[in-house]
Amino acid sequence: MSTERHGPGAAGALAAIAVNTFREAIRDRILYLLLVFSLLLIVASRLLSFMTVGDEEKIVKDLGLSAIAIFGVLTAVFVGVSLVFKEIEKRTLYTLLASPVRRWHFVAGKYLGLMGVLAINLVLMSAALFLLLLVRGGSPWGLAPALVLTLVQLALVTSFAILFSSFTNPILSAVGTLAVYVVGHLSWSFDLLKARLPAGAPRWICDIVHYLLPSLDRLDVKMQAVHGLTLPSGYVLVGIGYGVCYSLAVLVLACLVFERRDFT
């Protein structure tokens, strides 16, 4: 990765690519997801009053939070993996790289643009969920930590989507990113594995692999938010710090890979 160019020039290039990526995603009618989400919530909440016994609000909250997370991950994966590939296929990347734009500007700008789309999506879907809960006489405010950490999860998943798309085709990138998402949510199973391994090197290796993979399960506090359980002090802040640092590391790796890629 080049370190020669920083300051307003780099920031300008990053911002231009990010804004362009954002506009492109909006043009791809990505915001139609919001309509689907809102309809799903409204229909589901009406159906629940006929189907459930007891607390309907709990199910609306669960459904809303899970739908926000699932729609977010699907957007991150399927938009993220094609971002770089599309530019190569349409050959617009060559024009772009002929201008004074570094390759890492391109990768980081794409990432920031997609994160902008994901953040706007998440905010709008959360607003729809909050509105529905308020109309039903419920209290949505306790869901905020879960939504913040969902965005952190999306930042992590997006960084992997960009990493994979920097060196392979969209199908393999999507498979790889979804695999990271699945493994990230099963990372608790390393604790079970470690307990069964003999002490010494096998356990160290287990620990290393555990720490290298993203711990998405530790960023999932939906259940605590829905039941109004108190999170340990500073948990959300540490979660944000973990997500930002991890995403940065993956993004740097993506930039390094992309810089070494031969487009001739």
Place this chain on the structure above:
Amino acid sequence: MRPLLAIVLAVSGAVGAGFGRAGLDRLGAGQRPAQELLYLPNGKYLRAMSLGHPGLMADLVYLWAIQYYSDYERGDRYRYVEHVFGSVIGELDPHYVDPYWLGAMILVVENHDLEAGLRLLDKGFERNPQSWILPYLAGFECYRVRDYARAAAYMDKAAGVEGAPPLVLRMRAALMARAGDLREALEMWRVVLADPESDSGARAIAERQIRDLKVRIDIADLQAGVERFSAARGHHPSRLEDLVGAGLAVSIPVDPDGRPYRYERLSGRVSSPAGRILGPAPR
């Protein structure tokens, strides 16, 4: 392809599929798998499969369980109640209180299995020590079978929960003073229903208990009237309305679904198809 031909083919396909589906439903109606619940995995495994959405999966299993247990025609429908509500939903979302009490009420009120119901309520309280309603319900079910010592122990447990409403202590005293009184028990749940501090779970339990107790009280009153009528006249009344004519009842009540109670003239027995936690009884 010509548009008209395409429309004809599409409509034919849709109609054929509709008939086929109806035929499958008709032919398969008698082939209900007897032990389909046996293959429902434990919540621990479902939790791993949910990939970060165990709460939503718990909701889906709970909604499915409500529909499943609303079907009163199933043969061994009580066999896996503890497994479904305690081990599957309870492991997926241990803090979801509704499945514990609903499963317990199905076991106790419908299946008359007090011990299994209490195990489910104990499990729920162990995982949710702030939910006073779970030991309160357990205490009430013990009271209903006249196990007053155990009822008092559960009521004490409910009263010991921080933030439990004062009505818990009040009701414990009232119940113990008038042990076995159904009207006192009905009053107890009316208080829970009216208390603004009761949450949606407590109110849902109270609604079901009130419904069940009303039926029991009505049947006890009507049965007592029939017995007094028989003792005075030497024969059973030909219909329940005769009790009003004989001055033994002001009016004849109907069950919570608005239907008359069953009366068998030959035996003089009054009964009700009620005693069901989920959905109205069949006509």
